[in-house]
Amino acid sequence: MAHLVYFLLLSSLLFHFVAEAKQLYNVADYGAKSDGHADSAAAFLEAWAAACRSTEQGTVYVPGGSFVVSHAAFSGPCRNGRVTVQIDGTIVAPSGYGLSGENAEWLAFDGIEGLSINGGTIDGRGASLWACKASGGNCPSGAKSLTIRNSKDVSITGLTSVNSELFHIVIEDCQGVTVQGVKITAPESSPNTDGIHVQGSDDVTITAAGIGTGDDCISIGPGTTNLWIERVNCGPGHGISIGSLGKGYDEKGVENVTVKTTLFTGTENGLRIKTWGKPSDGYVRGVVFEHALMQNVQNPIIIDQNYCPNSRGCPEEKSSGVKISQVTYTDIRGTSASQVAVDFDCSKSNPCSGIGLQDIKLTYGNKPADASCKNAGGTASGFLVPPSCL
Template sequence: MKLFLHSCFLTLIFFVPVLSQNTYNVVDFGAIDDGRSDASEAFSRAWAHACDDRFAAKIYVPPGRFLLHNANFEGYCTSPSIEFWIEGTLIASSTYDDSNYWIFFYKVDNLSISGGTIDARGHTLWDCKSKNNDCPFGPVSLVISNGYNISINNLASKNSKFFHIMINNSEKVSIRNATITAPEDSPNTDGIHTMDSNDLLITNSSIMTGDDCISISRGTTNLSIQNINCGPGHGISIGSLADVVNEKPVENISVSNIIFTGTSNGLRIKTFARPSNSYVSNVKFHQITMKDVNNPIIIDQNYCPGHEECPHENSGVKITNVQYVDIKGTSTNIEAVHFDCSLSNPCEQILLKNVKC
């Protein structure tokens, strides 16, 4: 602190220290940007230094193509915040195994992932699945698990082997300006999948996949989805629910300003026809545009993909307080709205207002 005396005035000037941010360039740890050399160890070393930093830290991925095998980034970190800044492209091996994930952030708080592209190169696994061979599900491209205060911004995800992005058991997560792409016939390539997580935002993104643009699974609460272009794909789905009897509910979901183009479904809630203590409550779909959607609005409590080994019971999932407001567009199916609710636990408080499909 410095003191300046000017006649009768005493001026106090405080110099507030600015917290520094240390940057860790993966190239400095041995990563080669040729798309052929395995950069996994270099990324791990960069993460270890950033995680152990006592100041805010940045991991920098410069332009180029960096081959990563299964990459596991774990907390608990000393650094108060970590920025994962990608200007290049992360590519996975074109082969596949029975791994559950490709890029995995576990127990990391105050993390931002920005820019760049991740390309999982899923074509080989898709081909295996198309031939009905004994194929694994494949790894999720990017998993956020047990995290708090996570932001994903301006990320492009291509050609996932399984889901593109999964948010699991996390809180306060935002995804903004994402571009997610996979061919229309690529199996199980959900764009964003949420489960057991609270306080989520997905906004201003384009999702074109072979499965759900966004799938909302058990235990998802306080989720806002805004300004999404979806299609091709299977639409936005809550479910499938009733995998097990004791399953966490889905509640407080807001879906607004969505454009569906050529999707097989628009707004869907799906549950298996078996006992469950779960429920779906307080859901609002509003300001939605459908363009040549096969099933614009659907509740299916007898869901059974492939119609094989169907439970043929009554779904125990209670669906209540669901609003469909200001929905317009075109349907390729003569039946634009279909509600198939549980016989033993029927839907309640379903509102349709200004729906024109």
């Protein structure tokens, strides 16, 4: 009997110690309602503030249920080494498109060192805004669902993001970010619903993601360095894109990007680099694309240096100043939905250099596809279908 009492006392002390060491801040305790109607933004922000100012590592906990949250900006720095946001339920945007505005953000984390976001679902409820845009109405631009900015040592694991008005996840001006096991979905017709956008950030890793949207599955913006993308299934969508780059003259470049073991199904593009056809001092260099499977992809491999949507904002004689070099494609195979499966349309004033092709097998209608090269130089080796045009 004495042993049992001792065991129960020890268990109680251990539980108390763990609870104290990892403080739990349940949003429901701060007034959040899981009824799918009441705005719980204030409760979420109060729970965050309590966790952030604590000297102990803590967890902001979102229990099961549906919590409506309007704009919420979670700011740092925090006093402890790490704050975890554990989502077991669903965070839902307000109905309509009340989140929208110029460059609006729905859920934003800014200036935090040591942040984990785990599990759960965020639902941007973007359908009404997409319908407005499709009708040609006077619509706001929309809101990005989850933004991580000016932060270090961040992990996003097992999160599901659905129906964002604009980009689903944005990583901007960050260092040391891991995104693992996320699922991102929006209809193929939804405009500008990029899955993950990385910009101005260093040392970002994206693995084991399933992304299907109306725009790029992953888009890579200026100032991105040391980006690793692996085991990503993309479709529908516009593929994995570096760019568009070079819209502004003094834009930062993109360097050291690896994209490997990817699957593209019915996408508009596979592996794409696109730059504006205008002067720029930007660059793309040190890019590795390898082990990709294309299934009925419109443009499996494409470099487009004459990007100028609606022919606005570009010189009459388009020529991109972005310098593209040292880009390799290895073990890219599958089916193209167009005759030209490899399309290098590079800048006349700044030709692509150091392009590498190795072991490519892309077919169109059970026949070898074609390749097209403009202002592109490099080397080719191994089994090549279509034959290299470099």
